[in-house]
Amino acid sequence: xxxxxxxxxxxxxxxxxxxxxxxxxxxxxxxxxxxxxxxxxxxxxxxxxxxxxxxxxxxxxxxxxxxxxxxxxxxxxxxxxxxxxxxxxxxxxxxxxxxxxxxxxxxxxxxxxxxxxxxxxxxxxxxxxxxxxxxxxxxxxxxxxxxxxxxxxxxxxxxxxxxxxxxxxxxxxxxxxxxxxxxxxxxxxxxxxxxxxxxxxxxxxxxxxxxxxxxxxxxxxxxxxxxxxxxxxxxxxxxxxxxxxxxxxxxxxxxxxxxxxxxxxxxxxxxxxxxxxxx
Amino acid sequence: xxxxxxxxxxxxxxxxxxxxxxxxxxxxxxxxxxxxxxxxxxxxxxxxxxxxxxxxxxxxxxxxxxxxxxxxxxxxxxxxxxxxxxxxxxxxxxxxxxxxxxxxxxxxxxxxxxxxxxxxxxxxxxxxxxxxxxxxxxxxxxxxxxxxxxxxxxxxxxxxxxxxxxxxxxxxxxxxxxxxxxxxxxxxxxxxxxxxxxxxxxxxxxxxxxxxxxxxxxxxxxxxxxxxxxxxxxxxxxxxxxxxxxxxxxxxxxxxxxxxxxxxxxxxxxxxxxxxxxxxxxxxxxxxxxxxxxxxxxxxxxxxxxxxxxxxxxxxxxxxxxxxxxxxxxxxxxxxxxxxxxxxxxxxxxxxxxxxxxxxxxxxx
Numbered sequence: 142x143x144x145x146x147x148x149x150x151x152x153x154x155x156x157x158x159x160x161x162x163x164x165x166x167x168x169x170x171x172x173x174x175x176x177x178x179x180x181x182x183x184x185x186x187x188x189x190x191x192x193x194x195x196x197x198x199x200x201x202x203x204x205x206x207x208x209x210x211x212x213x214x215x216x217x218x219x220x221x222x223x224x225x226x227x228x229x230x231x232x233x234x235x236x237x238x239x240x241x242x243x244x245x246x247x248x249x250x251x252x253x254x255x256x257x258x259x260x261x262x263x264x265x266x267x268x269x270x271x272x273x274x275x276x277x278x279x280x281x282x283x284x285x286x287x288x289x290x291x292x293x294x295x296x297x298x299x300x301x302x303x304x305x306x307x308x309x310x311x312x313x314x315x316x317x318x319x320x321x322x323x324x325x326x327x328x329x330x331x332x333x334x335x336x337x338x339x340x341x342x343x344x345x346x347x348x349x350x351x352x353x354x355x356x357x358x359x360x361x362x363x364x365x366x367x368x369x370x371x372x373x374x375x376x377x378x379x380x381x382x383x384x385x386x387x388x389x390x391x392x393x394x395x396x397x398x399x400x401x402x403x404x405x406x407x408x409x410x411x412x413x414x415x416x417x418x419x420x
Numbered sequence: 421x422x423x424x425x426x427x428x429x430x431x432x433x434x435x436x437x438x439x440x441x442x443x444x445x446x447x448x449x450x451x452x453x454x455x456x457x458x459x460x461x462x463x464x465x466x467x468x469x470x471x472x473x474x475x476x477x478x479x480x481x482x483x484x485x486x487x488x489x490x491x492x493x494x495x496x497x498x499x500x501x502x503x504x505x506x507x508x509x510x511x512x513x514x515x516x517x518x519x520x521x522x523x524x525x526x527x528x529x530x531x532x533x534x535x536x537x538x539x540x541x542x543x544x545x546x547x548x549x550x551x552x553x554x555x556x557x558x559x560x561x562x563x564x565x566x567x568x569x570x571x572x573x574x575x576x577x578x579x580x581x582x583x584x585x586x587x588x589x590x591x592x593x594x595x596x597x598x599x600x601x602x603x604x605x606x607x608x609x610x611x612x613x614x615x616x617x618x619x620x621x622x623x624x625x626x627x628x629x630x631x632x633x634x635x636x637x638x639x640x641x642x643x644x645x646x647x648x649x650x651x652x653x654x655x656x657x658x659x660x661x662x663x664x665x666x667x668x669x670x671x672x673x674x675x676x677x678x679x680x681x682x683x684x685x686x687x688x689x690x691x692x693x694x695x696x697x698x699x700x701x702x703x704x705x706x707x708x709x710x711x712x713x714x715x716x717x718x719x720x721x722x723x724x725x726x727x728x729x730x731x732x733x734x735x736x737x738x739x740x741x742x743x744x745x746x747x748x749x750x751x752x753x754x755x756x757x758x759x760x761x762x763x764x765x766x767x768x769x770x771x772x773x774x775x776x777x778x779x780x781x782x783x784x785x
Binding site for chain 1: 486487509513514517538
């Protein structure tokens with residue numbers, strides 16, 4: 142119903158004009174709604190079946206906090222590590238020409254599609270005590286990586302870094318390389334130009350890539366359990382704890398899942414400016 | 421306009437006294453189907469404009485001078501030093517880019533301080549120098565502003581200050597006024613002219629706008645298709661254009677032909693009567709304003725040159741109407757709006773075009 146101030150025109154302006162016979166075909170609408178429901182129902186179920194009354198008790202248990210603390214620490218460290226090596230890698234892919242660059246880029250993105258368990262096995266073969274590199278780390282430095290917190294960080298970095306590299310590379314390609322040329326004519330070396338001009342210009346892209354990588358690292362399961370195992374307090378991150386809890390204490394699993402869901406929603410909210418508005 | 425010594429007439433070797441100072445370059449750059457090959461010389465204090473249509477290779481030449489595009493062949497010496505071996509960040513060259521490329525995340529002050537910082541000045545010192553440059557440009561109160569808050573004219577001046585702050589021995593300006601609207605352009609052009617006149621080293625600017633080139637530069641180098649087609653003082657080029665492109669730029673009808681006394685037989689067909697007495701290959705030029713149009717063949721005109729033409733197009737040119745004609749001779753004529761209305765001109769209309777011999781100008785090709 143239209144208000145008294147806008148008598149006749151209100152009805153026409155309140156609705157977008159639509160050409161006759163241009164409705165959404167059922168053949169598209171039905172599968173679309175089915176897909177939407179499929180995505181939302183499980184999350185809804187999680188909220189409906191949550192033991193809301195016991196939740197405070199569940200969440201304050203030391204085991205939950207230990208897993209959460211470990212998860213946050215490992216995901217953050219893995220993200221930092223991804224940034225330190227991933228941003229230069231993205232720069233190399235976006236700004237230089239070298240033979241086999243296409244192949245290198247394909248290899249960088251491989252962990253995106255590789256089953257994480259395979260990633261974990263590969264990490265064991267590379268960095269395990271008898272691994273290709275690991276045997277030397279053990280022999281020379283006495284460093285063992287599998288089944289340690291460092292191992293968790295490495296496993297998460299392996300799966301999460303491609304997200305950051307892809308995001309930063311895309312931002313770099315979209316950024317005007319002539320700013321770097323301008324810096325060059327002012328006497329900046331290529332590295333100075335990168336540090337003082339390019340890096341600030343692509344900071345939003347790095348931030349978005351870091352958030353993506355962090356979210357991926359936080360949820361990492363397969364590579365972590367394969368390479369680092371499942372030791373409470375040392376390598377048992379939230380996803381591992383959820384899976385384990387589901388066998389003995391489903392209520393605790395739901396509580397842990399809710400925490401991860403809350404973190405994911407927070408991440409999405411943080412990214413909304415970047416993605417949801419352009420949609 | 422005070423003229424610097426010209427050493428163009430002798431492209432093979434400059435006088436020894438000036439050879440060491442200023443710019444001495446032959447730029448050869450190959451790109452797929454395009455080759456740029458131009459020789460450029462300029463004395464300290466001289467402002468040279470590279471003038472040419474889009475795609476002529478002007479910007480490529482500028483990039484080669486700055487070291488942003490590699491030379492295929494040729495040489496590049498500045499004040500006697502071979503720049504070909506100097507990486508771009510170490511060249512004493514300042515560049516004002518077409519869209520300025522001010523760093524958006526830095527204030528005007530830090531943009532100008534960027535160069536001195538990279539060349540080794542401390543942070544405080546670089547900023548003090550930058551503040552001085554901004555002050556000189558009349559931008560002191562905008563020192564803290566980010567580029568996006570600056571007007572086009574202000575951004576242009578910051579870009580000039582940023583380029584000058586490194587004390588370059590060669591200042592390059594790529595279409596320095598192209599990004600400005602007409603009114604700002606007038607004002608900024610006058611300011612830029614003052615700064616360039618005060619600049620003690622070589623300045624090379626690239627433009628497709630003949631007015632910018634003529635106001636700002638001491639010498640014009642016209643580039644078409646990667647080669648120099650004409651060079652000289654602005655007035656010389658305006659009076660004696662040697663290509664269609666320049667003739668159009670300076671607003672002249674230009675033809676090539678063979679002179680026999682006071683008659684020039686044009687390559688395009690008809691003959692033109694001139695006052696000059698020449699022989700051999702010549703150019704003939706006359707301004708569009710010298711053309712008189714008639715709908716009927718005129719009987720009483722004293723004009724020696726009369727051609728039967730057809731109106732190809734009309735367009736407003738300031739308070740005049742520019743009429744493009746085809747037919748016996750392709751030419752442009754300028755009429756007042758009233759005259760155009762009285763003649764009832766429209767595309768396809770047959771007209772007679774008359775030009776007095778005294779209004780034409782012939783010179784050896």
